[in-house]
Amino acid sequence: MxxxxxxxxxxxxxxxxxxxxxxxxxxxxxxxxxxxxxxxxxxxxxxxxxxxxxxxxxxxxxxxxxxxxxxxxxxxxxxxxxxxxxxxxxxxxxxxxxxxxxxxxxxxxxxxxxxxxGKPVEPSGLSAALSGPSEAAAGGEFETFYGLTGLEGVLYAHDISVTYDPEALEFLDAVPARDGFAIAGQTQGSGGQLRIIAASPGLDSGIRDNGPLLKLRWKVRAANGAGSTTIAAAAVAAEADGREHGVKEAVFALRIVTGEVDKTALRQLIAEAQAVLDAASEGTMPGQYPSGAKALLAAEIGRAELVEEDAGAAADAVARAVSDLTDALQSFQSSVNAQEPGDINNDGRHSVGDLGAMAVYYGKSSSDPDWDRIKAADLTGDGVVDIEDLARLAILILG
Incomplete structure (x- = not known):
């Protein structure tokens, strides 16, 4: 048998x-x-x-x-x-x-x-892309982003190899730069070799477009003086059917500078934002801010303070901190609960109390030094509190 x-x-x-x-x-x-x-x-x-x-x-x-x-x-x-x-x-x-x-x-x-x-299969048109600041200060931290160019298909797995000079740079960590992209594992060699295995779990999560996939954080060795260094990245990427594509190497150049960057503008902005935050209150009344708005601004102030305290922060890191805090402050101030026209005493309704307040302001105009406090009674917006404003408020009370 x-x-x-x-x-x-x-x-x-x-x-x-x-x-x-x-x-x-x-x-x-x-x-x-x-x-x-x-x-x-x-x-x-x-x-x-x-x-x-x-x-x-x-x-x-x-x-x-x-x-x-x-x-x-x-x-x-x-x-x-x-x-x-x-x-x-x-x-x-x-x-x-x-x-x-x-x-x-x-x-x-x-x-x-x-x-x-060793005849190879026709190489793909994929290339790696590395982006980040043009310079960083000795002792400071910076970020680079790894991505792809020339992508035409859909990729689900990536074997990324990064090389750098360990005497010039210290690798801190790597995190995904987009949703649906996950790091499955990584190894780090003592000679400046970093290997990251990443994937896009799920059929709908495949990478279909060029752009950043990973954010890599670095620190410039404090002992280094002014000079330059490079970071290189290449990879092998795979499609859902297991086909592999070589990803051509990209090289990122970084200037290392010495001396602390001028942070005067950042310090002034932090002080201004903190003053606005301290004076604000959350609630539903006019002039108050939505719940959670103060925490968002406080977090951005905290990030700006870290940059301000970092003696090795590069010029572009300081500029980015100023830009981010400026945006956060403007967003916070625009989120304030607007005052309801005619609700002069801010009690959330139109009543005789508002009419009493308007009567006190009657005859005041935009030329008065305290107009900012009074202008809420100018319902017609003509720069003066007069009989037309009283009549409009009466209609709001009756209606």
């Missing part, structure tokens, strides 16, 4: 014998003098186009992993002897490299020679 079919085993064994034979041909020519076939001749025997080696290599990549290796030879060995007359030929036709309708010794020899010569 036969416990297993030995045919596939014989095919695989045959493939490795052929592979070994091709490997030994250049070393022991006398052993193969009668039947030796050169690498170029083997390509001729397989009917491959010598003028287009990339196309030949691509067709020989049977497992679609972007390179030629033993895995492809194993697939071909399993198809050895199949012909176009077989009913399942379509499953094996890709192993027929020379297109003669049979998977035979010519195909195996051709593939083995290509593996030995």
């Amino acid at each position: 036969r416990l297993f079919n030995r045919a596939p085993v014989i095919h695989i064994f045959l493939a490795f014998v052929i592979f070994a034979a091709v490997l030994w041909m250049p070393l022991c020519p006398s052993l193969f003098a009668a039947d030796a076939v050169s690498t170029e001749d083997s390509a001729d025997a397989a009917g491959l186009e010598k003028s287009n080696p990339a196309a030949a290599a691509s067709s020989a990549d049977l497992n679609g992993d972007g390179r030629l290796g033993i895995g492809d030879l194993g697939i071909m060995a399993a198809s050895y002897g199949r012909t176009s007359a077989d009913p399942d030929w379509q499953q094996h036709a890709k192993a027929d490299l020379n297109g003669d309708g049979i998977v035979d010794i010519a195909d195996l020899t051709s593939l083995a020679s290509q593996i030995l010569l």
Whole structure:
């Protein structure tokens, strides 16, 4: 009774014998003098186009992993002897490299020679991209962003390699720069090598566009004086079907500067924002701020203070802190609850109390020094509190 079919085993064994034979041909020519076939001749025997080696290599990549290796030879060995007359030929036709309708010794020899010569699959048009500040101060921190350019398909996995000078820079951490992109693992070598494995889990999370994927934080070694350094990044990225694409290297150049940057504008802005925050209160009344608004402004003030306290902060980091705090302060001030026209006493309704307050302001105009306090009673906006404002307020009370 036969416990297993030995045919596939014989095919695989045959493939490795052929592979070994091709490997030994250049070393022991006398052993193969009668039947030796050169690498170029083997390509001729397989009917491959010598003028287009990339196309030949691509067709020989049977497992679609972007390179030629033993895995492809194993697939071909399993198809050895199949012909176009077989009913399942379509499953094996890709192993027929020379297109003669049979998977035979010519195909195996051709593939083995290509593996030995290291003919690559046509490289992709993907390139890495690194962006960040043009300079950083000795002892200061900065961020760079890793992304892609030239993307046309959809990518789901990334093996990213980063190199840097560990005497100039200290790597702090890496975090995703977009939603749906996750770091699965990373290793860091003592010689300035960093490897990050990342993925986009879920069919809808694939990377379809160019742009930043990772944020990398660094610190400039404090002992360094003025000078320059570089960071380089390259990768291998994969599609959902397992096809791999080489990502061309990108190099990021950084100037290292010494001396503290002028932070006068930042300090003044922090003081102004803190004063506004201290005077503000949260609530639903006019002049108050929505719940949570103060916490947002306080957090931005805190971030600006960290930059202000960092003796090594670079000029662009200080400028960015000023810009971010300015935006946060403007957003906070614009979120104040507006006063309801006619609600002069700010009690949330129109009543005789408002009419009493307006009567006190009657006759006041924009030329009065305390107009900012009074102008809420100028319902018509003509710069004076008069009979028209009283009449409009009466309508609001009655209505």
